Amino acid sequence: MIIAIDGPAGSGKSVIAKKLSSILNLKYVETGALYRAIAYYILKSNIQNYQNFSFLKNLKIEQKFINANTRTFINDEDITDLIRSEEVGNLASIISKYKEVRDFLIDLQRELAKDGAVAEGRDIGTVVFPYADYKFFITASVEERARRRYEQLKDKGISYDEVLENIKLRDKLDIEREISPLKVSREAFVIDTTDLSEEEVVKKILEIINEKLKIGTIISREGQKLLVFSNNKIFRAFPRGKVIKKYQKIYVGDIVFGKLENDIFAIEDIKERKNVILRPPIANVSKVILLFTIVEPEFSSIQLDKLLCAYEFLGIDIIIAFNKIEIAPKEELLKIENLYKSCGYDVIGISVKQRINFDKLLSKIKGDLVVLAGPSGVGKSSLIKELTGMDIRIGELSIKTKRGTQTTTEVKLYSIDNETFIADTPGFSKIDLKLIMKKEDVRNYFREFRNYKCSFSNCLHVKEEGCDIKLALSNGEISKERYQNYLKILSEF
Numbered sequence: 001m002i003i004a005i006d007g008p009a010g011s012g013k014s015v016i017a018k019k020l021s022s023i024l025n026l027k028y029v030e031t032g033a034l035y036r037a038i039a040y041y042i043l044k045s046n047i048q049n050y051q052n053f054s055f056l057k058n059l060k061i062e063q064k065f066i067n068a069n070t071r072t073f074i075n076d077e078d079i080t081d082l083i084r085s086e087e088v089g090n091l092a093s094i095i096s097k098y099k100e101v102r103d104f105l106i107d108l109q110r111e112l113a114k115d116g117a118v119a120e121g122r123d124i125g126t127v128v129f130p131y132a133d134y135k136f137f138i139t140a141s142v143e144e145r146a147r148r149r150y151e152q153l154k155d156k157g158i159s160y161d162e163v164l165e166n167i168k169l170r171d172k173l174d175i176e177r178e179i180s181p182l183k184v185s186r187e188a189f190v191i192d193t194t195d196l197s198e199e200e201v202v203k204k205i206l207e208i209i210n211e212k213l214k215i216g217t218i219i220s221r222e223g224q225k226l227l228v229f230s231n232n233k234i235f236r237a238f239p240r241g242k243v244i245k246k247y248q249k250i251y252v253g254d255i256v257f258g259k260l261e262n263d264i265f266a267i268e269d270i271k272e273r274k275n276v277i278l279r280p281p282i283a284n285v286s287k288v289i290l291l292f293t294i295v296e297p298e299f300s301s302i303q304l305d306k307l308l309c310a311y312e313f314l315g316i317d318i319i320i321a322f323n324k325i326e327i328a329p330k331e332e333l334l335k336i337e338n339l340y341k342s343c344g345y346d347v348i349g350i351s352v353k354q355r356i357n358f359d360k361l362l363s364k365i366k367g368d369l370v371v372l373a374g375p376s377g378v379g380k381s382s383l384i385k386e387l388t389g390m391d392i393r394i395g396e397l398s399i400k401t402k403r404g405t406q407t408t409t410e411v412k413l414y415s416i417d418n419e420t421f422i423a424d425t426p427g428f429s430k431i432d433l434k435l436i437m438k439k440e441d442v443r444n445y446f447r448e449f450r451n452y453k454c455s456f457s458n459c460l461h462v463k464e465e466g467c468d469i470k471l472a473l474s475n476g477e478i479s480k481e482r483y484q485n486y487l488k489i490l491s492e493f
Contacts, residue, residue, distance in 0.1 A: 001026065003118045003209075004125035007138035008182060009089070009170040010145030012193050012201065016138055017120040018070075019202050027065055029112045031121030031128065032092070033072045034105050036083035037061050039091035041074055053100040061105075063112055086158070086166055093170050096122070097177035122174055125185035126367055130418040131232050134209055135188040138201070142167055144194045183367045186255060186419055187215040187231065216265055217369075217421065218254045219413035228256060228265040232418050237265040251276060251283035252411050252423070253369055277314055277371075280411040282423055284369050287317045289361075289422075291374035291383065294328035299336065300375065305446075305485040306433060307373055308345075312445035313437050316371070318345060319364055323379045325349040325356060339479055343447045352382045362387070367419045384422055388414040439493035446486055448478055460490065 003020060007013040014030060021028035041059065042050045062073040071080045082088075095101050102123075109128050113119050119128065125135035140148075146164035153163060174182040184190060189208055193201050216230030218237070228237040237258070239250060247270055250256075255271040273283045288311050292304055304320070311318050320340050325333060328349075337347050346364065350357045372380050384390065413421040433442070443449055443461055452468035454461070461469035472478045 001116050001134075002113055002129050002132045004129045004132035004135045004185075004188075005118065005120040005138060006122055006124050006126070006136070006182070006185065006188065007120075008122075008145065008167075008174065009093075010149045010167055011138045011140050012148065012198065013120045013138040015198055016193075016201050016205070017118045019198065020205060021118040023202070023206070024118070027113065027115070027117040028070045029063065029109060029117045029119040030070055030072070031105070031109050031119060031124060033063070033070075033080070033083060034061055034108065035092040035096050035101070036088050037072055037074045037079060038101060038105075039088045039095055040079055040083045042091065042095070043088065050095070051098070053098065053104070056100065056104050061108060084152075086153070086163075089170065090166070093173045097173070097179055099179050102127075102180055122182045123180040125188050126183050126419050127180045130185075133231075134205075135185045135215075136205060137184045137188040137190045139190065139192055140194040142171065178363060183419075186217055186367070186369075189213075189215065212259055213268070214258055214260060214265070215271075216256055216258065217413065218250060218252050218256060219415070219421065221250065221252050221411075226250065226267075228258070228267075229413070229415055229421075230265060235260070235263060235265040237267055239267040243267050243269060246270075251281055252413055253283040253285065253421075255284060275314065275316070277316075280371070280423065282369075282371060282411060282413075285314075285316055285371050285423075286368040287319060287365055288371045288373055289319045289321050289365070291321050291323055291372060291378050291380055293324045293378045294322060294333050294336065296324060296327065297375060297377045301336075301481055302485045302488055303375060304340075305482065306489060309433055309442060309445040309489065310436065311373075312447070313441065319361075320345050320347045321361065322347070322349045323352055323383065326351045326354050339482070343479075343482070345447070350383075352379045352386050355386065358386070362416070362420075365416075365420060365422070368421075369413070370420070370422045372422055384414050387416050387422060390414055433489060434493055439490060442486065442489050442493075446482065448482070462487065462490070 003026070005013050005017050014032070017030070018028055020026070038059070047055060060075050064071050064073065071078055072083065073079065106128055109119065113129065121128070125132055125137070143164070146160065146167045149167060150158070150160045150163045191201055191204055214230050216228035216235070216237070218226055219229045219234070220227040226237040228235050237256070250270065254273065256267045257269045257271065258265045258267045275285060276283045277285060290304060290307050292299055308318065322328065322333060322337065333349060337349065341347050348357055348361060348364070350361055372383065374380055411423060413423050415421055440458070440460065449461065449469055452472055454464070454468050455466040456464060459467055461467050469478065473480065473483050
């Protein structure tokens with residue numbers, strides 16, 4: 001059995017992991033110590049230009065279980081007690097963002113846990129052991145985590161405020177790093193330890209393991225037929241009566257708790273939803289890819305701007321992706337990309353046909369439930385097929401109009417990996433914003449407008465005197481095309 005435990009610095013995951021390994025008689029793999037070992041080696045050896053990591057080939061890192069404790073060795077030297085300083089910890093967080101370091105250690109971590117283990121770190125459940133038997137995310141308030149770390153370090157003359165700022169910095173580095181950032185696995189049980197003792201946390205975890213509880217994601221719903229994706233397998237599912245009574249409806253995207261009974265997932269409860277969008281009916285969407293093309297079919301800025309308004313309103317992170325860049329006029333593509341980048345959007349050009357920028361796109365959505373939206377013919381189904389390997393129907397482009405016929409007829413999630421899901425959105429080439437917002441709300445969802453403040457709080461930026469938006473428009477600070485689209489949208493209310 002492999003138990004994966006993740007969490008931020010100071011959350012108590014190391015202590016909990018050690019206690020669990022002792023109770024369950026499993027090896028304890030402290031992956032954070034492996035990163036600290038490399039950081040310690042860099043500092044001790046005074047390696048200035050460490051970023052090429054050529055020195056890694058000379059390192060032998062081991063973890064040995066001695067007298068019920070895990071000891072960390074580097075080139076046969078026991079460094080367990082030498083890697084706990086804030087200096088080593090900060091450098092460990094910095095180097096952990098490098099792919100070379102993570103790749104170097106992933107195989108080592110898997111080797112250490114091959115016969116079963118309790119492994120803890122910051123990407124254990126999402127990257128190192130995505131198919132772990134159980135995943136837990138241990139957290140606590142930043143103040144409580146700083147207090148715990150301060151108790152460990154106060155004899156070294158460091159103040160609580162210094163520790164608090166250090167914890168905040170570590171959190172920022174861990175969450176924002178491009179490679180394997182700190183994330184809560186979709187299949188992780190989250191335990192807030194702020195007001196819990198170590199014994200209470202261990203008890204909670206053991207109860208979950210002993211009851212054989214599982215977590216899964218609803219990936220399909222057809223009438224009363226539900227499918228759940230859990231631990232890289234798909235199961236038929238049914239909700240207990242108490243679940244139907246409590247929630248009335250189960251959505252695709254719901255994260256559910258349950259038990260396996262004869263290969264059927266019996267749903268015991270539903271995790272609190274981050275959000276629910278009704279078109280398509282999906283829960284817990286974390287990002288949307290708005291997929292468009294410059295040609296075949298021709299780019300529609302008004303359609304993109306409507307979709308941007310809709311998803312801004314829903315509070316979902318947006319990625320604008322332009323497909324078929326291999327046939328797009330370069331100057332026009334660059335112009336449109338720069339326009340939306342200047343508004344603060346994440347924009348990427350891709351080619352499904354030639355697999356251009358696929359790795360970049362994947363890194364942007366890793367660990368997310370992603371909605372894919374855009375007009376017909378831009379390659380939504382083709383993109384899903386390339387990302388997931390699933391052969392779903394793809395619409396034929398009309399030679400006359402160069403617009404695709406809609407092929408997706410129902411909402412389903414497709415797994416890219418154990419942590420990442422993507423959904424096509426049927427019938428989403430036309431958005432009626434009147435159904436989700438008021439006329440006066442539209443101005444709030446044009447990002448570039450937020451940089452200006454008009455004299456009147458109810459200014460619609462149309463004919464009002466003293467309008468900063470109109471002044472910015474006349475000064476060339478706001479795109480005329482975007483502003484015209486704004487007026488078109490208003491006219492539809």
